[in-house]
Amino acid sequence: MNNETPFSQANLKARLRSLEEQARFTLDVLEMASTLGDFQTSINKLHEPSSLLREAMERVEELVRFSATAFYLVDESSSDFSLALCAPDTYGAMVDDELEHLIETGVFALALRENRPITVYSRDNNHRLVLHALATSSRTRGMFVGIMPRSERNLSGILLSLLSITLKHCANAIESFELYRLFRENEALQRARLDQLPVGIVDAAPDGAILSATGALMQQFGFAAETSLSSLTLADLLCPASQKQLQEAMQNLLASGETGSPPQIPHRRLSLTSRETSQGAFPVVLHLTLQHDASGSFFRAVLA
Numbered sequence: 001m002n003n004e005t006p007f008s009q010a011n012l013k014a015r016l017r018s019l020e021e022q023a024r025f026t027l028d029v030l031e032m033a034s035t036l037g038d039f040q041t042s043i044n045k046l047h048e049p050s051s052l053l054r055e056a057m058e059r060v061e062e063l064v065r066f067s068a069t070a071f072y073l074v075d076e077s078s079s080d081f082s083l084a085l086c087a088p089d090t091y092g093a094m095v096d097d098e099l100e101h102l103i104e105t106g107v108f109a110l111a112l113r114e115n116r117p118i119t120v121y122s123r124d125n126n127h128r129l130v131l132h133a134l135a136t137s138s139r140t141r142g143m144f145v146g147i148m149p150r151s152e153r154n155l156s157g158i159l160l161s162l163l164s165i166t167l168k169h170c171a172n173a174i175e176s177f178e179l180y181r182l183f184r185e186n187e188a189l190q191r192a193r194l195d196q197l198p199v200g201i202v203d204a205a206p207d208g209a210i211l212s213a214t215g216a217l218m219q220q221f222g223f224a225a226e227t228s229l230s231s232l233t234l235a236d237l238l239c240p241a242s243q244k245q246l247q248e249a250m251q252n253l254l255a256s257g258e259t260g261s262p263p264q265i266p267h268r269r270l271s272l273t274s275r276e277t278s279q280g281a282f283p284v285v286l287h288l289t290l291q292h293d294a295s296g297s298f299f300r301a302v303l304a
Contacts, residue, residue, distance in 0.1 A: 049073065049177050053085040056170040063162050064155060066146040067127070070095045071134070073142040073174070081143060095145055098122055098129060107131070112140060117160045126150055132164060134171040141174045200303040203291075206254060208233040208247075211298060220303070222277030234301060239281055242272035246286070250299060253290040266290045 053071045060069055068091035072081040081099070086092040101123055102108040111118040111131040118131045127147050134142035144167050155163075191212075194201055200217025204210050210232045218227065221237050234250075235243040249268040256266045270286045287302040 047181075049174055050085060052170065052173050052177060056166065056173075057085065057087060059166045059170075060144075060146070060163065063159055063166065064130075064146065064148075066130070066148050067091075068095065068147040070145040070147075071142060072099070072145070073134075074140060076178075084142070091147065095147070098147075099143075099145065102129075102131070108143070111143065116164055117155075119155075121150065122147075128152070130155070130163075132167045134167060134174060136168075136171050136175045138175070141171045141178075144170075200301075202234060202237075202299075202301045202303070204234045204299040204301065206250075206297055206299070208235055208250065208299075210234065210236075217303065221274060222279070234299065237275055237303070238284070239273045239275055242270075242274075242284070245270055245272060246288075249288055253288065253299070254297070256290075 056071070057069050060066070068086065068088060070086040070091070071084050073084040074080070075082050083092060083096060086095055099108065102111075102120070107118070107120055108131070112133045112135070115133050115135050120129050120131070121127070122129055126149070128150055130144075130146040130148070132144045133140055134144060146163075195215040197214060197216060200214055200220050202210055202213045202217060210229045213229055217237075218225065223232075235246055238246060249270055253266045253268060266289065268288045270288065272284045272286055274282050274284050285304045287304075289300050291298055291300050
């Protein structure tokens with residue numbers, strides 16, 4: 001006769017072990033989820049997003065062993081989806097063909113709207129395709145496609161959720177990359193426009209070390225084109241007597257800037273004399289201001 005009941009000691013111990021295993025599994029999943037968005041690639045140094053996509057692909061492979069994975073990105077100029085990365089690359093043509101079919105049938109648009117994993121069969125019914133939009137709160141950045149044999153078992157809800165977390169972080173990283181790219185392009189455009197100005201413009205650190213300068217300035221003060229800006233200071237542009245005036249003005253500006261008064265940008269206008277050049281020394285009118293940005297304070301000098 002079996003005296004065991006649902007509340008017997010043996011059954012309670014078995015249920016307790018099961019709950020402990022579920023708790024450990026849940027903690028493991030949460031720990032994994034917390035690391036999925038920790039992309040190691042330095043986004044601000046990238047000039048194209050392939051490194052980000054490769055890292056995202058590695059994260060995906062840690063979760064699911066797809067036969068092939070592919071990333072499509074939105075072409076900013078045409079708004080078309082272009083294949084940016086496919087591994088193995090021999091699947092590229094197949095993925096393109098499948099995507100064309102999914103666009104025609106409206107499944108691709110559905111995957112974009114859902115912003116979660118969508119699983120469909122390939123046209124030959126031999127594979128399953130997992131689609132997930134690469135989208136942020138502001139816009140769609142691309143599409144992920146994972147291919148696996150139809151004979152493989154279905155992905156669990158937990159794996160699909162972890163996959164979704166990874167790809168959403170990937171979309172945010174791509175958006176950050178695009179913002180940095182636009183910032184660099186705008187900075188380069190501004191620098192090109194400044195270089196066309198007939199006056200010299202210099203940004204310098206609080207100690208006077210030159211951070212950036214227009215091309216006109218280097219030519220104006222007789223420096224060779226290959227001269228490194230990092231080896232120069234504002235004082236190097238001037239004769240010894242003018243260097244002292246400049247140092248006093250910089251110290252005064254720093255003192256006024258640190259107190260937060262006056263409310264307008266601290267400014268000095270100095271009548272100085274340049275360093276000796278091949279054409280001799282010449283008078284310089286220097287407009288010096290103390291500027292502030294996210295990285296701290298710096299001097300901006302306009303020399304005419």
